[in-house]
Amino acid sequence: MTAPNMDVLVSLSKRRGFIFQSSEIYGGTGSCWDYGPLGAELKQNIKRVWWRDFVQQRADMVGLDASILMHATVWKASGHVDNFTDPMVDCRECKHRFRSDQLDEMAWLHFCPATKGNKFTIPAGEPCKHCGATRTLCPHCGKGELTAPRQFNLMFKTFMGPVEEDAAVTYLRPETAQGIFVNFDNVLQSMRLKLPFGVGQIGKAFRNEITPGNFIFRSREFEQMEIEYFVNPNDRVDGRPADEAVHDQWIEACRAWFVRYGVAADNMKLHEHDTAELAHYSKRTVDILYRFPMGWSELMGIANRTDFDLKQHSKFSGKSLTYFDEERKEHIVPFVIEPSAGVDRALLAFLLDAYREEEVRGEKRVVLRFHRELAPIKIAVLPLLKKRPEIVATAHDLRARLARQWTTVYDDTAAIGRLYRRQDEVGTPYCVTVDVKTVGDREKNEAGDGRVTIRERDSMEQIRVPIADLDTVFARLMGETAWSEVAAAYPRAES
Ligand code: ATP
Helix, strand or coil, X not given: CCCCCHHHHHHHHHHCCCEEECCHHHCCCCCCEEECHHHHHHHHHHHHHHXXXXXXXCCCEEEECCCCECCHHHHHHCCXXXXXXXXXEEECCCCCEEXXXXXXXXXXXXXXXXXXXXXXXECCCCCCCCCCCCCCCCCCCCCCCECCCEEEXXXXXXXXXXXXXXXXXXXXXXXXXXXXXXXXXXXXXHHCCCCCEEEEEEEEEECCXXXXXXXXXXXXXXXXXXXXXXXXXXXXXXXXXXHHHHHHHHHHHHXXXXXXXXXXXXXXXXXXXXXXXXXXXXCEEEEEEEEXXXXXXXXXXXXXXXXXXXXXXXXHHCCCCCEEECCCCEEECCEEEEEEEEHHHHHHHHHHHHEEEEEECCEXXXXXXXXXXXXXXXXXXXXXXXXXXXXXXXXXXHHHHHHCCCCEEECCCCCHHHHHHHHHHHCCCEEEEECHHHHEECCCCEECCCEEEEEECCCCCEEEEEHHHHHHHHHXXXXXXXXXXXXXXXXXXXX
């Protein structure tokens, strides 16, 4: 497998319409990203399968879409106003700002006294090979002293209403979770739920990160897919306290979900938070790390938040946020397990894992081996000759017909070999080619056979399929049926 470096992916993403830098014509922001036509499809697909698998298909889950702007007290109660901070340091020379807890994870610039002050960029955490020094100064300019760390709140402040005064201050939500906690009772009562149950939500979150970077890995505006799964801590599951057993179940469900949609199992590993790392509300937190180009980093986290949030909101709002345990005839505050994933980080992992550089007949082929459900385009309809009106008309008709069910494009802007490569590069699993044999040749008095060629992306195999069969064939291919099984029923075409 060829793991691309981030630059390769950034360039492919821009060239092929996946991801653009926000406000690029004004020099870009560097901390926000725009999803282009294919990126928007890919992102929608990720969110759609997540919602389907975790919210719609489970009897114990419901969905929610809470607002981004909330009552300011929500963030006081949740602890974000006081605790949602990162330690920040400044360089006294170049004025760059850093998270002090990330300094050792950065490559650093060094003017080496042992080599007459020559400038070197030294890998993160390593000493200088020539003089043995370790980093003490600013990693960016290599000259400035760093200030002592001070806590910086990551929430974006804004004002609700037309008056910019303290009374109107609120925040852009830094996580979607709190929208679920404050609606706990609304959801419980309106849906008549019984524990255990979960509430899923997908939406934007905003953090004024000190050092955004690594492409879409860390940005200031991003999207989250979060679940708050409520359990009765007095229940036992598999002989263990329910919250602990259910926590393990969710860790495995999340890991398996990424594998199901194409992330190689050995590109992920679990990271258990130790006491020093554990958030103040958490009994146990496990991160799923992914092997990103900059090293193992958090893809998502699964935390046992206990009854902290419901108790806090109950305390600050004066409203009871309890559940009546019929069996024990008592009111309890449920514990909550929170699987929290970033849509953008998931998308980055799916992109990285799908990326392959292969050699085909002496030429390099770049292919994104996306899972068919994630692929932004499912089918590309390509005319072999764009000068033949019957071929073009048939291809347009086919595109319109297939587009009723699947994301389908028509492309006639290059020769067929190049069109195939373009579709490979954006991960389109199937191409349908209309050629002379399909429509026949009137001048030669030859009738068409009414068949088209279907080409599969990964094997590059081609089969001839009657147009009348296309809907059934694609319904099977987009479902669980393997290409080899479908292909076995049809004659092979020359590639
Ligand atoms: P990190 O340690 O990387 O800052 P975190 O532990 O603060 O992340 P959580 O608060 O657990 O992150 O948020 C849940 C998920 O939301 C993360 O696992 C990640 O996928 C996503 N996420 C968090 N911050 C960002 C960001 N700035 N940009 C993109 N995704 C993010």
